[in-house]
Amino acid sequence: MSTNKSDLMPDPVAMVESYGQQASACAQVLANADTATKNAALLNIAKVIDESVEQLITANAIDLATAKESGISDALYDRLELNPARIESMSKGLRDIAAQPDPVGSLSASERQPSGLEIARMRVPLGVIGVIYESRPNVTADAAALCLKSGNAVILRGGSEASLSNRAIAQCIEQGLIQTGLPEHAVQLIATTNREAVGAMLRLEQHIDVIIPRGGKGLVTRISNDAKVPVIKHLDGICHVYIDVGADKNAAMAIAFNSKTYRYGICGAMETLLVAESEAQSVLPDLCAKFVEHGVELRGCAKTQGVYANVNPATNDDWETEYLGPVLSVKVVADVNEAMDHIARYGSGHTDAIVTNDIGRSRQFMRQVDSSSVMVNAATCFADGAQYGLGAEIGISTNKMHVRGPVGVLGLTTEKYVVTGDGTIRQ
Numbered sequence: 001m002s003t004n005k006s007d008l009m010p011d012p013v014a015m016v017e018s019y020g021q022q023a024s025a026c027a028q029v030l031a032n033a034d035t036a037t038k039n040a041a042l043l044n045i046a047k048v049i050d051e052s053v054e055q056l057i058t059a060n061a062i063d064l065a066t067a068k069e070s071g072i073s074d075a076l077y078d079r080l081e082l083n084p085a086r087i088e089s090m091s092k093g094l095r096d097i098a099a100q101p102d103p104v105g106s107l108s109a110s111e112r113q114p115s116g117l118e119i120a121r122m123r124v125p126l127g128v129i130g131v132i133y134e135s136r137p138n139v140t141a142d143a144a145a146l147c148l149k150s151g152n153a154v155i156l157r158g159g160s161e162a163s164l165s166n167r168a169i170a171q172c173i174e175q176g177l178i179q180t181g182l183p184e185h186a187v188q189l190i191a192t193t194n195r196e197a198v199g200a201m202l203r204l205e206q207h208i209d210v211i212i213p214r215g216g217k218g219l220v221t222r223i224s225n226d227a228k229v230p231v232i233k234h235l236d237g238i239c240h241v242y243i244d245v246g247a248d249k250n251a252a253m254a255i256a257f258n259s260k261t262y263r264y265g266i267c268g269a270m271e272t273l274l275v276a277e278s279e280a281q282s283v284l285p286d287l288c289a290k291f292v293e294h295g296v297e298l299r300g301c302a303k304t305q306g307v308y309a310n311v312n313p314a315t316n317d318d319w320e321t322e323y324l325g326p327v328l329s330v331k332v333v334a335d336v337n338e339a340m341d342h343i344a345r346y347g348s349g350h351t352d353a354i355v356t357n358d359i360g361r362s363r364q365f366m367r368q369v370d371s372s373s374v375m376v377n378a379a380t381c382f383a384d385g386a387q388y389g390l391g392a393e394i395g396i397s398t399n400k401m402h403v404r405g406p407v408g409v410l411g412l413t414t415e416k417y418v419v420t421g422d423g424t425i426r427q
Contacts, residue, residue, distance in 0.1 A: 012192055016200035019155050020207030022185040023128045027153040030186055031125050035102040037180060042145055045176030046094035049141065052172050053087050059168040060137065067161045075265035075324040079135035080162055089386075090141045090169075097145045097391035103413050104151045110420075118420040123413045125151035127209035130201045131394065132157045132223060134215030137165035142385075142392040143212075144173050144187040150412035153186050155208065157201060159215065160193040167191065202227040212395045212407070217322070232407060234372075234398035236322040237267030237350040239380040242274040242339040242365070243283055244356035251377065252279070252355045253287045258379040259353065261294055264325050267396060268351050268373075268383035271322055272329040274339045280307050280332045288330070296326045303332035319346040336361050340368055347371060349398040351383040372398050372405040 030038075049056070060082040067080055103123040110120040129152050131143045140156055147154035158166040170189040177184050190197050201208060205228050212232045213223040220235050241259050243252040259270035275283060280303065288298055288308040298304075299314040311330065318329045319342070333339045336354070343352050353375035354365040362376045373383045383406065385393025390408030397403050403411035 012194040012197040013200045015192065016155075016190065016197055016204060017207075019185075019188050019190065020128070020204045023153040023155055023188060024207045026183045026186040027125065027127050027151075029183055030148065030151045030153055031104070031127075033151065033182065035104075037182065038102065038148055038151070039098040041148055041176055041180040041182050042094045042098040044179045045141070045145070045173050046091040046098075048172040048175045048179075049087065049091045049094070049169070052168070053084055056082055056087055056165070056168050056172075057084070059164040060162075063137075063162055063165050070161075072161065073325065076135050076161070078263065078265045080137070080165070082137060082165060086138060090138050093138075093142055093386060093392035094145045096386070097149050097409065100149065100391055100409060102149065103410050107418070108415075115426070116421060116424050120418050120420075121415040122418050123410075124416050126412055126414055127152060128207055129154045129394075129412065130157070130204070130208040130211045130229065131155070132198055132201065132211065132213045132215070132219070134159035134219060135162060136214070137162045137169055139214055139394075140166045140169040140189065141173070143394050146392060146394045146407075146409055146412055148182075148186065150409045152412055153188075155188050155190065155201065157190040157197060163191075163193065198223075199226065202229060205229055214395050232395065232397045232399055232403060232411075234267065234348065234350055234396050236348045237269070237396075238272065238320070238322050238346060238348040239268060239270050239350055239383070240272045240274055240339075240343050240347060240352045241270045241380060242333075242336065242343075242352070242354045243276060243279055244336055244339075244354055244358060244361055245276045245278050246357055247276075247279060247283075247355045248357060249279075249283055249286075252283055253290065255353065255355050255377065255379050256287060257290055257294075259381055260291070260296065260328055261326075262379065262381040264323075266381060266384075267322075268381045269324070270328070270353075270380050272319060272331065272342075272346070274331050274333050274342060275304075276336075276339075277303070277332050277334055280304070284308055284330070284332075291328060294326075296328050298328055298330055300330035301332055304330045307332070322348070336365060340365065343369055343371075350396065351375065351380045353378060353380050372396065 106123045108121040110118045133139045213220045284307045298311045300311040305311045351373040385406035393406040
């Protein structure tokens, strides 16, 4: 993996074209790489990362200082920060992905047709993945790992705020690839911060098979509007927790609090709390007080304000906002039907949860809420590839075509039909 081509090739369009050509060549190598080789690369990269904690934190500290001077928000600062625990999580994700089954080359059960043909489907890589992301430097490792395991080459373009962190992680990946004997250009990081590089990626149909954006709504909207390459995306994470009629108060409080405060800056954080009117007097006073004590600003409907005084009035914009910070919208609803209507109108199709003791209403909620993840009696912050057993994720898709929800190794493959005959001709 070379990360300094921008110094040699200042034209970002020509640079991206060069990356694309190299990625296409590497994709053929990776598609034919056996499972043992791919796993060895992942384990070697994990080992290099473990040995490079000091260098990674040093690079990240410079990015953090620059970001702080520029007035970055607390939520984005949190996403940008690397610490020993997060670096350990990166290397663990690589090892977890190595331990997963390799879908590439797997065959579905074959079906014999009246013609005598045996029809089956084989899992194959997508080819070349382009990942455009902001803030989170761990995406550099996660995306590389998932693409390598699924037999895809990848071109990475991180945000300028994480420039040094991304380069440091990229160097670890390069060392791991070289140690394994895989081509270093299988994973390429575009080092330039020139925005024209993003535009060039979006137009590179001949070399990039799919684009995956990870970042704010502005970035994802721009990519969705401008890309000529297919896009796997989600625009925002307006996640809801609905506390149902008769829900256990302690469970409801724990799930709602964890959904919001586990980490404000993740896309699976709860942004709107919905509470059945029958439970409002019981649950909201204690729960709201807990949020306020934790520094969360509450914005609620008139009924919420009637139950707890320290709540600012919510506007229609609040129901449509992904705060990514210590702000929470609260609404009292009549029942599960009104809760689902609210989610259908204001939700983003990311993750929504119900806290309930009623099996019928839990199944109704699961069936009718049209989101990529629907939770029953669990916090929304579990919407994460690692938590779903995927090792890591390259993003969370709210698309309905190809892949939906956390995108892991399987989501970076597709199927082709393999048809076997015995001199069979069509009559």
